[in-house]
Amino acid sequence: MNLDASMLPDSIIIINNELIIDDVPAITIIKKYGTPLFVVSKKQLVQNYNKFHERFMKFTKVLIAYSYKTNYLPSICSILNQEGAGAEVVSGFELFLAMKLGVPPSKIIFNGPGKTDQEITMAIDYDIALINADSIEELERINKIASEKGKIVNVGIRIKPNIPGFLAWPKFGLDVDRWAFEAYEKALAMENLNVIGMHAHVGTQICNSQPYVETIRQMTELMHRLYTKLGIKIKYMDIGGGFGVSGYEPLYPIEDQNEEPETLDEMAESIIKVLYSCISHYKLSETILILEPGRSIVSDATLLLTMVEATKTVGKNTKTVVVDGGINLIQFAPYYYHRILPVINNNSKLETVDICGPLCMQSDVIGVNRKLPTLKRGDYLAVLDSGAYSLSLSQQFIRPRPPVILVNWNTHKSVRLGESFEDIFRYDDFSDLD
Ligand SMILES: Cc1ncc(COP(=O)(O)O)c(C=O)c1O
Secondary structure (H helix, E strand, O other): OOOOHHHOOOOEEEEOOEEEEOOEEHHHHHHHHOOOEEEEEHHHHHHHHHHHHHHHHOOOOEEEEEEHHHOOOHHHHHHHHHHOOEEEEOOHHHHHHHHHOOOOHHHEEEOOOOOOHHHHHHHHHHOOOEEEEOOHHHHHHHHHHHHHHOOOEEEEEEEEOOOOOOOOOOOOOEEOOOOHHHHHHHHHOOOOEEEEEEEOOOOOOEOOOHHHHHHHHHHHHHHHHHHHHHOOOOOEEEOOOOEOOOOOOOOOOOOOOOOOOOOHHHHHHHHHHHHHHHHHHOOOOOOEEEEOOOHHHHHHHEEEEEEEEEEEEEOOOEEEEEEOOOOOOOOOOOOOOOOEEEOEOOOOOEEEEEEEOOOOOOOOEEEEEEEEEOOOOOOEEEEOOOOOOOHHHOOOOOOOOOOEEEEEOOEEEEEEOOOOHHHHOOOOOOOOOO
8 A cells, every 4th residue: 555645646635544536535435325336536537638638739730539448438428528529439339429429520530440331331421530441441341331322431541550679459450561552552542532541559558659659750651652652641640549657556568667667748748759850851741640548538537446345365375355346347457557545544554465356257356465454344445547448348247337426526426327137137038938
């Protein structure tokens, strides 16, 4: 434990050993709604978005399209829409949600490697800003559907940069030095496409600007080649998301464990610097930069409140604490560090413990070797940094999904009800099976 205040998100303070989220004691929320439950801080969410925006506004024209899959709780997406964020969507459902929340189509980007015809049709009908294609075959499908509708569609192509010492996600895009040029050439010949975008996204929890710097160099070089050889003018340069967040301990994965992680401020500065330099070198002054942050906007704006169900000592000396929410709710907890602290700390004696979830699965471990005050059944723990890839991936594995509470300064309200047992099989029909 012993997290000092500077290591906590701004929305969390400890007063008299009690955890306060904005102005609301966590114990008040627990008493009203029970555990487990997610708590979202509106203040933290808005602050994260606006800080991110400020950092990148230094570039002339920027569109920040929040990556919906990171956490598509409608209240979160709606708050971000009110703050001016666009939407990066990867399915018909996410596109539908963005439209329902009133995100202007001119701020919606559609990505993903497996778009269905129905999803492409939706995107074309809504006149969104850009569909980023992942393959030549997909470009052909977009062109065909657009032609049937008598429309011209804005498209980009996802490229895969070649970054020394860094494995850009291999499943996505077209290799910058192999297939990408050919794809643009083919797209140019397709009559119903307006080829104006280039997209890259190389990973997540990246705490070093180097992969971005290299990506930008390779993208702008290709943009220059496309213009001089094919006359293609790229308006939207989309460098994706992936920006890492910093926590209390070293974050994972860091590409090189000996390397100091950079802060988001430092990363943004290096990115803007190389952008200006490449843009002016290749005379690409009209470029609009698109960013698709997810984790950096939502990670520390949500926490999970849990109750200790059981404690025991395993083997010789390993103290294990079982809480009532595990990887059914925060699926990536075994891979990404989550700060964990007591909701009320009335015990000054510290112990080193492993924190496990309640699932009957060995992998359900959410924190190992944590120094926490001695815990007993009925105590509460807050699992911080639970905003990214938790709610949208939370499962009904053996239990219904819990409620989500939004804290807005000193008020709190439920923005998603907890599910009931019945909800788990609401859409099943097990009658008349004879
Ligand atoms: C295409 C694309 N854009 C944006 C994101 C958001 O990434 P992050 O949450 O790391 O910022 C992802 C996540 O994997 C992605 O695949």
